[in-house]
Amino acid sequence: MARSLHVRLDDASAAALEIVRAGELSDSEAVRVALREAAARRRLRSAVRDEVRTLAADTRDREEMRVIREQLAQLAPPPTD
Numbered sequence: 146m147a148r149s150l151h152v153r154l155d156d157a158s159a160a161a162l163e164i165v166r167a168g169e170l171s172d173s174e175a176v177r178v179a180l181r182e183a184a185a186r187r188r189l190r191s192a193v194r195d196e197v198r199t200l201a202a203d204t205r206d207r208e209e210m211r212v213i214r215e216q217l218a219q220l221a222p223p224p225t226d
Contacts, residue, residue: 150176165178
């Protein structure tokens, strides 16, 4: 069943709605699009956050990255201060 939602928009939100509408969508369609896009961004950020936690907990990966950093530091030119 469809759910009805009533909101009061401040100036910034009204301007954002106009951008989402782009002259082609109704207010309702624009709000639905914006909600789906916002949810997709949050899901993506959550997935990235989970991946970062997994990598941070991987001691073998952290050790390999440490070794690579040391190797790269040896290849870097000396500082020219």
